[in-house]
Amino acid sequence: MNHYFQQAAFLQSATTRKTLPAEGGLEIAFAGRSNAGKSSVINQVCSQKSLARTSKTPGRTQLINFFRLPDGHFLVDLPGYGYAKVPEQIRLEWQKFIEAYLTQRNTLRGMVLVMDIRHPMTDYDQTMLRWAQRCGLPVHVLLNKADKLTRGAGANVLLQVRKQAAGFGVVSVQTFSALNRQGLDECWDMLEGWLGR
16 A cells, blocks of 8 residues: 555546646646546555546546645546547537646646556547657556456557557556556556656
8 A cells, every 4th residue: 555645635626727726736647548447546546445436337537636645746537538428519628628738737747548458559548648749748558457368468468559659759558457456566656756756
């Protein structure tokens, strides 16, 4: 258990650029397709069961949610709109909002991109990687649900995604499981490095 991340607490949600909190501490954004298990990953990283809301219906996170860490830094949960059954107009509004956040937030230090290891590098994932590359933002890919594959199969996907991700700037990749905590220490190390801890 990492007591630093365990102290994360919900601060506020934002629906527009005007409702974003004032820039203060450093921020790490979590992104991912709605069925990749992003909320479960955030809960596991913070050793909390319901910090980020999980749902059996993908696409419930429709806001940018800010979780404050004890020293004033933030973990930021971005909406996963890639799978959500929402009207196209709302999907486009989310997209503009997320892009504005990623490209204009000066305190943003990195993005954790959660992918389902069984279906990695979707169009949505590549869009997020392109945005990050354009902003010069480092990305750490979590190939979540690694418990669903054998170790050998997971290692093969890891190699494949590392090759694909090499064309998108500063991108690191690891396997992860929000279910059995696989890869959690490696993820903590990356986050703490971005936050200068």
